Amino acid sequence: MPGSSVARWxxxxxxxxxxxxxxxxxxxxxxLAEGHANPSGSHRMSRDxxxxxxxxxxxxxxxIGCKPGEIIFTSGGTEGANAAVLGAVRRHGGRAVCxxxxxxxxxxxxxxxxxxxxxxxxxxTIDTDELERVLADDPDVSVVSVMAVNNEVGSITxxxxxxxxxxxxxxxxxxxxxAVQAACWLDLSHLWPHVDVLTLSAHKFGGPKGVxxxxxxxxxxxxxxxxxxxxxxxxRSGTHNTAGIVGAAVAxxxxxxDRPETVRRLAELRRRLVDGxxxxxxxxxxxxRESVAGVAHLCFEGLESESLLFLLDEQGxxxxxxxxxxxxxxxxxxxxxAMGVPRSRMMGSIRxxxxxxxxxxxxxxxxxxxxAAARRLAASAS
Amino acid sequence: xxxxxxxxxGVDSSAAAVILAQQGHDVVGVTMRLWGGESDTGCCSxxxxxxxxxxxxxxxxxxxxxxxxxxxxERVVSPYVxxxxxxxxxNPCIECNRHLKFDRLIRRGRELGFDAVATGHxxxxxxxxxxxxxxxxxxxxxxxxxxxHMLANDDLDYVLFPVGDMQKSQVRELASQTHLRTADKxxxxxxxxxxxxxxRGGFLGTRxxxxxxxxxxxxxxxxxxxxxxxxxxxxxxxxxxxxxxxxRYVVDVSVDERRVVVGSESDLLCTTTTVDTLVWPHTDDxxxxxxxxxxxxxxxxxxxxxxxxxxxxxxxxxxWERPQRRISPGQxxxxxxxxxxxxxxxxxxxxxx
Numbered sequence: 061m062p063g064s065s066v067a068r069w070x071x072x073x074x075x076x077x078x079x080x081x082x083x084x085x086x087x088x089x090x091x092l093a094e095g096h097a098n099p100s101g102s103h104r105m106s107r108d109x110x111x112x113x114x115x116x117x118x119x120x121x122x123x124i125g126c127k128p129g130e131i132i133f134t135s136g137g138t139e140g141a142n143a144a145v146l147g148a149v150r151r152h153g154g155r156a157v158c159x160x161x162x163x164x165x166x167x168x169x170x171x172x173x174x175x176x177x178x179x180x181x182x183x184x185t186i187d188t189d190e191l192e193r194v195l196a197d198d199p200d201v202s203v204v205s206v207m208a209v210n211n212e213v214g215s216i217t218x219x220x221x222x223x224x225x226x227x228x229x230x231x232x233x234x235x236x237x238x239a240v241q242a243a244c245w246l247d248l249s250h251l252w253p254h255v256d257v258l259t260l261s262a263h264k265f266g267g268p269k270g271v272x273x274x275x276x277x278x279x280x281x282x283x284x285x286x287x288x289x290x291x292x293x294x295x296r297s298g299t300h301n302t303a304g305i306v307g308a309a310v311a312x313x314x315x316x317x318d319r320p321e322t323v324r325r326l327a328e329l330r331r332r333l334v335d336g337x338x339x340x341x342x343x344x345x346x347x348x349r350e351s352v353a354g355v356a357h358l359c360f361e362g363l364e365s366e367s368l369l370f371l372l373d374e375q376g377x378x379x380x381x382x383x384x385x386x387x388x389x390x391x392x393x394x395x396x397x398a399m400g401v402p403r404s405r406m407m408g409s410i411r412x413x414x415x416x417x418x419x420x421x422x423x424x425x426x427x428x429x430x431x432a433a434a435r436r437l438a439a440s441a442s
Numbered sequence: 443x444x445x446x447x448x449x450x451x452g453v454d455s456s457a458a459a460v461i462l463a464q465q466g467h468d469v470v471g472v473t474m475r476l477w478g479g480e481s482d483t484g485c486c487s488x489x490x491x492x493x494x495x496x497x498x499x500x501x502x503x504x505x506x507x508x509x510x511x512x513x514x515x516e517r518v519v520s521p522y523v524x525x526x527x528x529x530x531x532x533n534p535c536i537e538c539n540r541h542l543k544f545d546r547l548i549r550r551g552r553e554l555g556f557d558a559v560a561t562g563h564x565x566x567x568x569x570x571x572x573x574x575x576x577x578x579x580x581x582x583x584x585x586x587x588x589x590x591h592m593l594a595n596d597d598l599d600y601v602l603f604p605v606g607d608m609q610k611s612q613v614r615e616l617a618s619q620t621h622l623r624t625a626d627k628x629x630x631x632x633x634x635x636x637x638x639x640x641x642r643g644g645f646l647g648t649r650x651x652x653x654x655x656x657x658x659x660x661x662x663x664x665x666x667x668x669x670x671x672x673x674x675x676x677x678x679x680x681x682x683x684x685x686x687x688x689x690r691y692v693v694d695v696s697v698d699e700r701r702v703v704v705g706s707e708s709d710l711l712c713t714t715t716t717v718d719t720l721v722w723p724h725t726d727d728x729x730x731x732x733x734x735x736x737x738x739x740x741x742x743x744x745x746x747x748x749x750x751x752x753x754x755x756x757x758x759x760x761x762w763e764r765p766q767r768r769i770s771p772g773q774x775x776x777x778x779x780x781x782x783x784x785x786x787x788x789x790x791x792x793x794x795x
Contacts, residue, residue, distance in 0.1 A: 366508050370554050388491060389475035389509035440553045 069376045070422045070429075074415030075211055075241060075355055076380055081266035081416070084311040088268060091303035099300045100291060109302050116309035123316045124258070125249035126275050132292045133305050134272035137240040139285065140259030141165035143274060143296070144236035145205055147282030149173045152232070154202030157194055159186035160398035161215070166205045166238050167394070180398045184215030184348055188225055195229035203234045208242035208251055208258075212382065212395040212411055213348050214355025216246070223254035234280055240264050244315060244415070245323055245352035256280040260312075262304070266416065267311035271304035318416065326414045327353040329423045333412060334358065336427035341434040347401065347409070356412040359401065363408035363437045365390055371433035372410075377426050380411045443557040444468045445602065446550075448543055449498065449505065451490030454562030456497045456624040457613040458604040462560060463501050470556075471498040471505040474542060476514035477635040497622050508550065510542055517541040519635055523649045526672045529697030530772035530793055533589075533742075534633050540592045548597055558602050565590050566606035567598055568784065574598040575723050576785040578778075581609045588742055591776040591788040592721045643673055655700040657682050660693070660709055671695065674702050676770045677710060693768075711765040715749075717775055717789035718757040727787055728753045736777040736786055740769040746782055758789060 071079070091112065097105035099113050114128070121128040134140050146169055149156050156175030158166050161184055170177060176194050179187045186206050195201055204226050209216055219237060226235045236257040239248060243265040252258055257280060262271040276282065276295065288297030334356050338344045347357040360368060365381035369390075372379055382393035396406045412426065445462050449455045449471040462469045473494045491507060498505035518537045525532040543561060551559040564579030565587040576593050579585040593601055605613050617625035632638060636645045646652075652670035659665050666683035668674055674682075678692040682704060693710050694703035722728050732753040737746040738760060749760040760775070769775065771793035777786045 366506075367550065367553055370506065388495070388507040389511075390507075391509065437553060 068425060069378070070425050071378050072412040072414060072418065072422065072426055073378050073380050074244075074418070075214075075264070075411065075413035077263050077269065078244070078266055078415040079417060080263075080268060080307070081311045081314045083314050084267050084307040087310045088303040088307035091306050095302040095306075099302055100289065109300070113300050113302060113305050116305045119309040119313050120273055123248060123312055124252050124275055126252055127278060129293070130275050130278055132274040132276055132296050133300065133308075134259075134274050134296055135270055135298075135301075136272040137163075137238065137259055137261030137264070138165040138272075140261070140272045140274040141205070141236075141238055142169055143282060143285040144234070144257045144259060145169040145175075145203055146173065147285055148203035148234040148236070149175075150283035151281055152202040152234075154200040154233075155198055156203045156205070157191070157201055157233075158205040159191075159207065159217075161185070161210050161212075161395045162205060162207050163211055163238055163240070166207070166236075170205065180395075182399055183350065184210050184213045184395065184399050185217045186222060188218075188221055191222065192225050192229060195225065195233075199230075201230040201233045203236060204230065205236040205238065207238040207240075209239070209245065209352050210395060211241045212355075212393060213357045213399070214241070214351030214413075215348055216242075216350070216352060219251055219254040234282070241352070241355075243312070244319070244354055247319070248316075257282070262308035262311060265311055265315045267308040268304050271301055271308045273308060273312075315416075322416050323353045326418060329414060329418060329420060330354070330356050332420070333414075333423045333427060336423070337430050337434075340427075340431045341438070343408075343438055344434060345405065347396070347399075354414045356414070358410050358412070359396075359405035360408035360410065360434050360437075361405045362441055363434060365408055365410060367437050368408065368410055368430075368433055371436065372426075372429055375429040375433075377429045379426075380413070381409055382411075444555065445470070445558045445560050446547070446554070446556040447471050447503075447560040448547060448562070449473050449494040450562065450630075451493035451497075451624065451627075452562065452630060453617050453622075453624045453627050454564065454605050454613055455494070456562070456622050457608075457616045458560055458562040459497060459501050459503060460616055460620050460622070461604040462602075463503055469501075469503045469560075471495075471503055472547075473505070473507050474547065475507055475509045475511055476538070476542060477519070478511045493624050493627070497624055500620070500622060508547070510546055513546055514538065514542060514635075523646060525772050526646055527650050527697075528793070529672060529695055531675050531770040532772040532790075533774050534635070535742075536589050536592070536774050538634075539589055544590070544593055544597060544601070548600060552600070558600055560602035560604055561590075562605055563590050563603050564606055564608075564610070565603050567593075567601065567603065570779070570784045573724055577783050579603070579606045583743075584610045585743075587778075587785055588739055588774070588776050591774075591785045594721060594723045595725070598723060643670065646672070653697070653700050655702055657684065657702045657704055659690075660703060660705040665690075665704065668702055671697055671700050671702060676768050707767075710767045712768045713762055713765050715760045715762070715766070715769060715775070716757060716792040717760065718792045719790040720753070720756060720758060720787060721789065722787045723785065731777070731786055735763070735780070737780060737782050738775050738777055740773060740775045740791075746778065748780075751777065757792065 097109045099109040117128045117131045156170045156173050158170040160177050161180045178191050206222050235255045237255045239258050240261045256277045258275040260273040263269040286297050334346045343361040445467045473491045495505045518534050522534045548559050563586040564584040566577045568577040576587050578587045655671035656664050657666035674695045690704040691710050693705040738749050739746050747766050748763040752759045769791045771791050773791050776788040
């Protein structure tokens, strides 16, 4: 079998999807086996299912610092982003605005409705001066979507500053933040006060795939994306995914509890990884020094991402480069392009993303393998 | 051996994967993503990648996708459009092999430590006069030595054509026995980046300007009109607005002068052809071949004709044993030995200035 010769797997692609917290697996298992009753029914088994969903909602609300009624369970981050952007435009008309570094889940929605894409700085966050100009020029903006943490480079947006601009220049606009990559690294209750809609994806913080959380401020009205049985107070129809919702809530709770220690530990490992590679490989640079603890983005000038990925994969080191298109091919990164990273560096970029179970051994192995691969490719390129 | 196999999602490369795996090689399949444009019917559409990946999974080999669309656009698609602007008819499949499969992919394979790069072409690599050379595939009707003729030097030791010894029917049977989903997939026919619905004219029409031109006979008398002189090729008979009458062929096209000349079949004949952009399997083949008679093939499955070849630096003159129909500038000609088996070199027909 391919890869059988690999001595040791090192998974450093947690930003793409992280492994589930054992407590979440355990909680879900129970409801996968026994929680089959439809939570919207009226009999006692349904009521039991409904109870665990309401409990999950309370847990999530307490972590985010919102009201339980502001939580909407969805199918994931992409649905949340679509519901926020398209839902605002469909309800209120007007223009959608987002940053050029947004995840495609937001960017493609904004482009789809002919919205405006605002430039980002070299630091990978929205150019607030340009945002202010865009909002000043167009009085009819219905939604502004700005990610809390960028998925490729780990840059952190100052949402308070963005919020001040939006409230002053476009007071009627819905301010959405895609907080999918923030959940592991930032206190969500510090983000929530600045925005109207906040969206999360459970599998990015140790929960299951196929479950998302959308927090929609009371008084903020969006046209629902999915119509049907009227679940989630008519804001998102579809039978509740009982086990998934429980898993998401448990994972978010574990994550929230462990976060200060995880962030401290992983920030050190991140530094060890970046220094280990950049000190040994002359063409390697750290894209951003200021980033969340879990993301280390490096550019290897003159090398090709696909070749690096192959050699790392061959040694069992699993990482990513930019984003993959439908065919699985690596696409040049729209985030790095927006940040103005030169093409010769951009084409050889790799994202290492750390997670709650990443160890020092993982990092040392990743450094050794990456250094060897980069040296080999640099030698054959010259 | 560690083998990097180019998998298009077609039956030939699927069967090649089976053969290489059965031979015990450590195979990695790769689908090259070449074209990100609007045609999703071509050789690198998402559904073809799906087919390649599923075949690889079934056989138990790794499968990757390499994104070479930047090179493909720069080295195949843009030159294809530019050539038409100048009234030249290039062969993009050959340029793709030259620049993508047998350059970039080979470099990638070497860089990543592979011992060989394989493709599903119906061609072979044989020892001939003590040297390795490309030879025609065993299935004469499916032979693709013409489109892989540019393989040279070290690359002849590095490339494998696992289905080159097989008949197409055997290839399909192997795929079918292995229950591969590509077993009955039709052969690809057209230029991959041009969708079947828009065609060549539709594709080029959004990328360049077409010019109307009169069609005249060999005495200069007007006999018809064409909407796009850039799309007219030598030997063409249809779409010239000529109505009925005798068989008339395009015998000359001048994009610069915006003029198409038609004449009889005999007006199309020539005694010599000049070619440039020469490729030789081995560097001293130019000297070895100079002044000898070779068999020349001027299109993918075209007939062969004998010609004396005289090499003069980067170009060569072919003097035909019998007058031949002229070959459009930009078309590739490939030289074979007198047994019509082994590739001795190739080149591109020079535009007449």
